[in-house]
Amino acid sequence: MSTAAESAKTAEMAAVAERYGLSRSSARPEFRGYLRDLWGRRQFIYTYARARTYALYAGARLGSIWQLLTPLLNAAVYYLAFGVLLGTAKGIHNYPAFLICGMFVFTYTQRSMTEGSRAISTNLSLIRTLHFPRATLPLAYVVNELNQMFISMGILLVMVGVSDGLALRWFLIIPALLLQTMFNIGMTLIFARLGTFLTDISQLLPFITRTWLYASGIFFSIPDKLAALDAPGWVIHVLALNPISAYIDIARRALLEEHARHALPNAWPIAVGWAVISLVGGFIYFWRAEDRYGRG
Known part of the structure; x- marks a missing residue:
């Protein structure tokens, strides 16, 4: 077909679409409408997350008991390696809970990002078959990890309750998890887009997150470690931005x-700032490529 014939056919199709009020199904929607559409798919997000959890453990003999x-086996391995063999437990009260809390929080973000980086690429058949906001897929991955986090935190609360007793300050875990979930949603959306167009990112992520693991004060107290090294005071403020x-x-x-006495400076303001930046930035970054997912 000649170029002139193609142009004429395109113009004819555009005229028909305009006459009947049709629009491109793959066109990127307006941002507010996109968020409304996502809210309307909230039941799908939750159901899809539950289905993923069921599928993950369906083939195991112990099933969902895993x-x-x-989380208990992971915590036991890290306690043996760092608390016992490397002696990082010295000077830290209730080190098992200290370590396990850090591991659970880190794992929640790590798995959200890692699994989310494959959210689009592993669901191409679904994307090419149905029309829906693509962000529902990475959001479902975060919901799946949040469900696991609830179970992990339940285990940790029992452990701390037995060792230290109950306390009203436990209610602060609710805003803490809310802020981290906001951060995780944004980061998962960012890596979902990156993983779609840069397929090697899923291979690189384990190395990135492993480095992040050792730099985040999971196995030791950052202030105590810096004090032992006689590090300048400004160093702790820089590391606290993590x-x-x-x-x-x-x-x-x-x-x-x-x-x-082991706490980082300005942790709450930093947590709020990262949650807002990640959530807003992640949504906008993912939405801007909405009309490109599933092509090719």
Whole structure:
């Protein structure tokens, strides 16, 4: 077909679309309408997240019991490696709870980002078959990890309750998890878009998150470690800007009374700032490529 014929056909189709009020199904929607559409799909997001959890453990003999065993086994391995063999438990009250709290918080963000980076690429058949806001897929991955986080935190609360007793400050874990969830949603949306067009990102993420793991004060107290090294005072303020360190810190403040003397400066304001920046930036970044997902 000649170029002139193609142009004529395109013009004819455009005229028909205008006459009947048709629009491109793949066109990027207006941002507010996109958010409304996402809210309307909230039941799908929750149902899809539950289906993923069921599928994950369906082939295992113990089934969903692994949701309890996995965080406990991970915590036991890290306690043996760092608390016992490397001696990082010295000077930290209730080190098992200190360590496990840090691991649970970090894992929530790590898995949200890692799984979310494959949210679009592993669901291309669904995307190409149905018309729906693509952000529902990475959001479902975050909901799935949040459900696991609730189970993990339940285990941790029982552990702290047995060792230290109940306390009203535990209610602070609610805003702490809310802020981290906002941060995780934004980061998951960012990596969902990156993982769609840069397929190697899912291979690179484990190395990025492993480096992040060792730099976030999960196994040791950052203030105590810097004090032992005679580091300048400004260093702790720089390290406190690490979002994961901030979310771990505010979770530990909520659960562990003795953590006050190991706490990072300005952890709550930093946690709020990162939550807002990540959530807003992540949504906008993902939405701007809405009409490109599923092509190719």
